Structure formats: C-alpha cells, structure tokens
Amino acid sequence: MELTKSKKKRKGGIANYSKYGQMFAIPFIIGFLLFQLYPIIYTITLSFTDLAGWETELNFVGFKNYIHILHNDHFLRALKNTWIIWGMNFIPQLLVALILAKWFTDNAVKIKGEGMFKAIFYLPNIITAASLAILFNSLFGFPHGPINQILIHFDVLQEPFEFFRSKPGTRIIVAFIQFWRWYGSTFIILCAGIMGINPSLFEAAKIDGASDWKIFTNITLPLLKPITLYILITSLVGGMQMFDIPFLLTGGGPDYAVETGMIYVYNQAFTGNRNFFMSATASVVLLLIIMVFSALIYYVMNKDKRKVSR
Amino acid sequence: MKNRKFIKKAIKYFVSIILFILSVIPFWILAVNATRSTEQIQQGFSMIPSHFISFNYEVLTGRGFGFYRGFANSMFISTSFTLVVLYFSAMTAYALVVYEFKGKKVLFSIIAFVLMVPAQLSLIGFYKMMLNAGLTDSYIPLILPGLASPATVFFMRQYLLSSFPITLVQAARIDGATELSIFHKIGLPLMKPGLATMGIFTFVGSWNNLIVPLMLISTEDKYTLPMLVQLLKADIYRTEYGSIYLGVAMTILPLVLVYAAFSKFIIAGVALGGVKE
Numbered sequence: 001m002e003l004t005k006s007k008k009k010r011k012g013g014i015a016n017y018s019k020y021g022q023m024f025a026i027p028f029i030i031g032f033l034l035f036q037l038y039p040i041i042y043t044i045t046l047s048f049t050d051l052a053g054w055e056t057e058l059n060f061v062g063f064k065n066y067i068h069i070l071h072n073d074h075f076l077r078a079l080k081n082t083w084i085i086w087g088m089n090f091i092p093q094l095l096v097a098l099i100l101a102k103w104f105t106d107n108a109v110k111i112k113g114e115g116m117f118k119a120i121f122y123l124p125n126i127i128t129a130a131s132l133a134i135l136f137n138s139l140f141g142f143p144h145g146p147i148n149q150i151l152i153h154f155d156v157l158q159e160p161f162e163f164f165r166s167k168p169g170t171r172i173i174v175a176f177i178q179f180w181r182w183y184g185s186t187f188i189i190l191c192a193g194i195m196g197i198n199p200s201l202f203e204a205a206k207i208d209g210a211s212d213w214k215i216f217t218n219i220t221l222p223l224l225k226p227i228t229l230y231i232l233i234t235s236l237v238g239g240m241q242m243f244d245i246p247f248l249l250t251g252g253g254p255d256y257a258v259e260t261g262m263i264y265v266y267n268q269a270f271t272g273n274r275n276f277f278m279s280a281t282a283s284v285v286l287l288l289i290i291m292v293f294s295a296l297i298y299y300v301m302n303k304d305k306r307k308v309s310r
Numbered sequence: 311m312k313n314r315k316f317i318k319k320a321i322k323y324f325v326s327i328i329l330f331i332l333s334v335i336p337f338w339i340l341a342v343n344a345t346r347s348t349e350q351i352q353q354g355f356s357m358i359p360s361h362f363i364s365f366n367y368e369v370l371t372g373r374g375f376g377f378y379r380g381f382a383n384s385m386f387i388s389t390s391f392t393l394v395v396l397y398f399s400a401m402t403a404y405a406l407v408v409y410e411f412k413g414k415k416v417l418f419s420i421i422a423f424v425l426m427v428p429a430q431l432s433l434i435g436f437y438k439m440m441l442n443a444g445l446t447d448s449y450i451p452l453i454l455p456g457l458a459s460p461a462t463v464f465f466m467r468q469y470l471l472s473s474f475p476i477t478l479v480q481a482a483r484i485d486g487a488t489e490l491s492i493f494h495k496i497g498l499p500l501m502k503p504g505l506a507t508m509g510i511f512t513f514v515g516s517w518n519n520l521i522v523p524l525m526l527i528s529t530e531d532k533y534t535l536p537m538l539v540q541l542l543k544a545d546i547y548r549t550e551y552g553s554i555y556l557g558v559a560m561t562i563l564p565l566v567l568v569y570a571a572f573s574k575f576i577i578a579g580v581a582l583g584g585v586k587e
Contacts, residue, residue, distance in 0.1 A: 017409055018409060018411040018412065019411070020405075020409055021406075021408070021409025021410065022405075022411050022412070022413070023405075024401045024404060024405035024409070024493070025401075025405045025411075025417055027398045027401065027457050028398055028399075028401070028417075028457060028463065029417070029458075030457060030458075031398070031454070031456070031457025031458030032420070032457075032458035035436070035454065035455035035457070035458060036424060036429070036432070039435035039439055040432040040435060042435030042438060042439055043431070043434050043436075044435075046434060046435060046438065099325075100326075100329075103322045103325075109315060109322065111319075111322055111323065115574070115577075117326050117329075117330060119573040119577060120330050120333045120334060121329060121330075121333055122573075122580065123334075123337075123566075123569060123573075124333060126514055126565055126568075126576070127518075127562055127565055127566070128517070128518045128520075128535070128536050128539070128561060128565065129518060130518070130520045130539045130540065130561075131536070131539050131561045131562050132336075134539050134543060134554070134557075134558050135340055135555075135562075136336070138551065138555060138558070139336060139339065141551075144351065144352040146339050146343070146355050149354055149355035150355055153354075153355065184333070188580045188581050189580065189581060191581065192581035233426075237428050240428070241428055241430045241431065243430070244520045244521070248520075248540055248543070262430065262521070265431075265433075265434065266521065266524075266525075269434055269437070279434045280434045280435065283433070283434055284431075286431055287428065287431045290428055290431075294426065
C-alpha cells in the first residue's frame with residue numbers, strides 16, 4: 001500500500017493527467033458497450049430462446065435451436081452456397097491479382113499508365129453493391145438483356161438464355177460480380193506488399209542467375225505470406241457475410257441457388273413468422289465458422305513460417 | 311531476347327486492356343441505355359447514346375423514385391456518421407498515445423480484438439435492442455454506433471505513434487491550455503491527413519450500406535439511396551428498361567464523381583490497409 005502510494009507520488013506528473021486519458025476514452029467505451037458488445041451478447045442470448053414474431057416474452061430452450069439448425073437442410077444449403085460462391089470468387093481473384101501485381105511491379109518490363117489501370121481496376125469496388133446488383137440483373141436480363149443480345153449477335157447463342165433460371169448460371173454471375181468488385185483491391189494490396197520487399201533480395205537472386213519464375217516463387221511468394229494471410233482472412237470474413245449482391249440480384253433464387261447464410265439470417269427474422277431465434281442461431285453459427293477458419297488459416301500459415309525460418 | 315521481352319510486354323498490355331474494358335463496360339452500357347427508349351433497348355445492343363433521357367426521367371420520377379430525397383437522406387446519414395467516427399476515434403487514439411492511464415492496455419486489447427469480429431453477425435441483437443428502445447425507423451442507430459469504430463482508432467493510433475510530437479502537448483500545458491483545447495487545437499489539426507484517409511472510406515462504407523437501414527427503416531420518405539435502388543425491381547418498372555437503367559445510373563453517378571476526384575488518394579489508402587498488418 002505504502003509502496004504504491006509513494007510510486008504514484010514520484011510519477012506525479014503522469015498521474016495528474018491520467019484521468020483525462022480515461023475521460024477521452026469514455027465515449028468510445030460507451031459506444032462499444034452499447035452498440036457492439038451488448039448486441040453480440042444479446043444475439044447469443046436470443047439463440048438460446050424461442051423468441052419470434054412480435055412476442056416480447058422469451059423462454060430459454062437450451063441448445064434446441066443449435067440441434068435443430070444443424071439438421072436444417074435449408075440452413076445447411078445456405079452455408080454450402082456461401083462457401084461455393086466465396087471459393088468461386090476468391091481463387092480466381094487471388095490468382096489474377098497475384099499475376100497483375102507481379103507484372104505491375106516488374107521494373108524490367110514497365111507498363112505505361114500504371115496509375116490509370118490501378119484506378120480503373122479498383123473502380124467497381126467503390127460503387128454501391130445494391131446498384132451493381134440491379135445493373136447486372138438488367139445486363140443478364142431475359143430475353144432482351146445486353147448480354148443475351150451480344151451473345152446472339154456473335155452466334156455464341158442461338159436463342160436468348162434465361163440466366164436467372166439456371167442455378168450454375170446465377171452462381172457464376174454472383175461469383176463473377178464479387179470477383180470483379182474485389183480483384184482490384186487485392187491487386188493493389190499485393191503491389192504494396194511486393195514493393196515493400198527489400199529490392200536487394202531480388203538483385204542478389206538475379207546476380208546468382210535465378211530465373212524470373214524462380215524469384216517469384218522462392219522470394220516474392222514466401223515474403224508475401226503475411227499480406228496474403230490478411231487478404232485471405234478479410235475475404236473470408238466478408239464472404240461469409242455476403243448479402244447485398246445475391247439478395248438484390250435474384251433474392252436468393254433460382255431454387256435457393258444463391259441464398260447465402262446472411263440472406264437466411266435476414267429472411268428468418270424479417271419475413272414469414274419472424275423467427276428471431278433461428279436468425280440469431282444462424283448468426284452465431286456463422287460467427288463460429290469465421291472464428292474457427294480464421295484461426296485455422298492463421299495457424300497453418302504461421303506453422304509454415306516457422307519451418308522456413310529454420 | 312528482345313523478341314521475348316516484346317511478347318511479354320504485349321501479353322501484359324493485352325490482359326490489362328481486357329480487364330480495363332471489363333471494369334468499364336458495364337458502366338458504359340448503363341450510361342448508354344439510360345438514354346435509350348425501352349423499344350430501342352429491346353431491339354438491340356448499342357454503344358451509342360440516344361435521346362430519351364428526359365423521357366426516362368419523367369417515367370422514373372413519375373412512379374415514385376424519390377432520388378433527391380434519398381440522396382439527401384444518405385448524405386445526412388453518411389456525413390453525420392463520418393463526423394462522429396472521426397471525432398471520437400481521434401479522441402480515443404489521442405488518449406491511447408498521449409496519456410498513461412489505468413485500463414489502457416485492456417482498452418487497446420479490446421480494440422485489436424473487436425477489429426476481427428464481423429459486425430453484421432450481431433445485427434439481430436442490434437435490431438431487437440433498437441426495437442425495444444423504440445428507435446426503429448430513426449437515423450439514431452445508423453449514426454451513433456460511430457462512437458466506437460475500432461478500425462479507425464487503430465489506424466489513428468498508428469498514425470499518431472509515427473508522427474505526433476508529444477513535446478507540443480507539454481509546451482501547451484505550460485502555456486496553461488486545458489487538455490480538451492490542446493486536443494482540439496494541436497491534436498486534431500495534426501491528425502488531418504490520417505483522418506482524411508479514414509474519412510473517405512468511412513463515408514463510402516456508410517453510403518453503400520444496405521442491410522442495416524433495410525432492417526431498421528420502414529418509412530419510404532426515410533429511405534437511403536441503396537434502399538431506394540431496390541424499388542427499381544418492383545413491378546411498376548417491370549417493362550420500363552430505360553428508366554431502370556437511368557435510376558441505377560443516378561445512384562452510381564455521385565460515387566463515380568467522388569472517385570474521379572479522389573482516386574489517387576483512395577488507392578494510396580487501400581495500399582496502406584494491407585501494409586499495416
């Protein structure tokens with residue numbers, strides 16, 4: 001007791017001001033408790049109840065909702081859709097972004113108008129997803145949408161194709177829009193990552209006679225791992241919450257082909273019986289999936305890193 | 311050797327130009343079709359604008375597409391939200407860098423942790439909470455959560471740590487300035503460049519947000535622009551292709567203009583986001 005008191009006295013200057021530090025942080029803390037912590041806890045709580053419709057009283061039902069949802073074909077289908085669409089978008093997105101980043105950072109073969117290309121590749125990312133969904137709904141329209149008109153004009157198709165009646169067709173369109181919106185962002189981040197690598201590493205490898213491809217796979221890629229990890233996790237977190245594009249493009253159809261986890265969450269709470277308990281349970285399951293896979297990716301990537309450094 | 315280099319270059323340009331066209335062409339078709347009549351759009355594809363834009367506009371607004379109202383609503387929400395985020399995030403980051411206080415470490419750990427928690431997944435709890443508080447159909451739940459923006463605090467903290475001269479604060483104290491006025495007169499102005507970067511991403515994020523206002527807002531007069539866009543799918547516009555394209559074009563135009571003005575700045579910000587980690 002004595003000791004801490006005297007310590008405080010000696011540190012006097014700082015202790016005097018410490019209350020300001022706390023005061024300045026209070027609005028953040030209130031906002032955090034009220035709008036982030038409480039809603040999460042409340043969502044988790046609701047997942048253990050039977051709250052639905054306009055009821056205000058809730059009964060706790062234990063793990064019933066979790067047991068129910070893990071046997072619910074509708075929800076499992078939504079999860080499957082989310083993963084399929086995310087994978088169909090993320091794999092090509094990362095590949096294209098990596099190739100572009102390699103090209104745009106290669107000093108031997110410079111591309112003119114680099115800044116302009118970057119700006120245009122990123123453009124779709126900043127545009128409202130809701131507007132893009134309606135736009136692509138019109139572009140792929142049947143029978144008079146521009147895509148159908150172009151494909152018929154060039155004899156790719158004999159007659160108009162009803163894209164939004166085809167399950168694979170609609171999934172490909174959603175994955176394509178996601179790819180189209182995000183590859184520019186991934187590309188810019190990877191460029192920044194490559195430019196952050198010490199240039200003497202590349203020079204040394206070149207002097208040793210390493211080929212372009214060897215330098216890319218043995219130096220660039222391993223050193224890009226932390227940034228790729230960041231891209232992978234942010235993309236996964238975003239992908240598992242995909243909502244705007246499939247929701248406004250077709251509402252999740254045809255035959256639920258693009259009904260994602262988040263659309264399921266929304267529909268459970270805001271249509272039909274307003275099953276908040278199912279909606280909350282689905283949210284928590286999605287949250288757990290994100291947490292488990294993020295940790296897994298992090299663990300796998302870091303395990304590799306340890307091996308390399310050894 | 312020279313030949314190989316030429317082929318390499320040709321491939322790079324070819325792919326880049328294809329992707330360039332891919333990025334631009336949907337918007338080009340959108341702009342062109344916004345000026346064409348429904349008959350023209352049905353008859354065939356064209357890259358050349360027509361002259362039906364005012365006709366399409368009449369149809370669009372005549373059937374209840376309240377663009378200006380939606381624009382004003384979105385503007386109000388996004389501006390207020392961004393100001394709240396910037397002011398209080400700067401304040402929190404300033405507290406974390408300038409002061410030593412009890413609980414500082416805990417606070418920073420919370421910020422770093424919450425950074426990874428996907429916000430959308432607590433929306434059901436958030437919605438029920440607002441319903442209980444009688445705050446649905448109000449803009450308060452769209453603006454006040456800006457009080458706690460962990461990503462902005464995190465970024466601003468890094469920014470301050472790398473560039474903020476604490477000695478300025480000490481000098482101001484000797485001059486007898488209060489702590490709050492030191493924050494306003496020295497802290498905030500020095501944070502401006504960092505705040506500008508976070509500000510534009512916060513604004514665009516809020517502007518484009520669909521699901522939160524979709525859950526909360528029910529009166530059509532209060533609709534935000536992204537919510538308004540979904541009306542274009544309604545039956546009243548079913549065959550009015552020209553008007554649908556025009557409606558979408560109008561909602562996209564403000565962002566295209568903002569992007570045209572700030573693209574360099576925005577791309578620098580995107581690059582920063584990845585390097586930070």
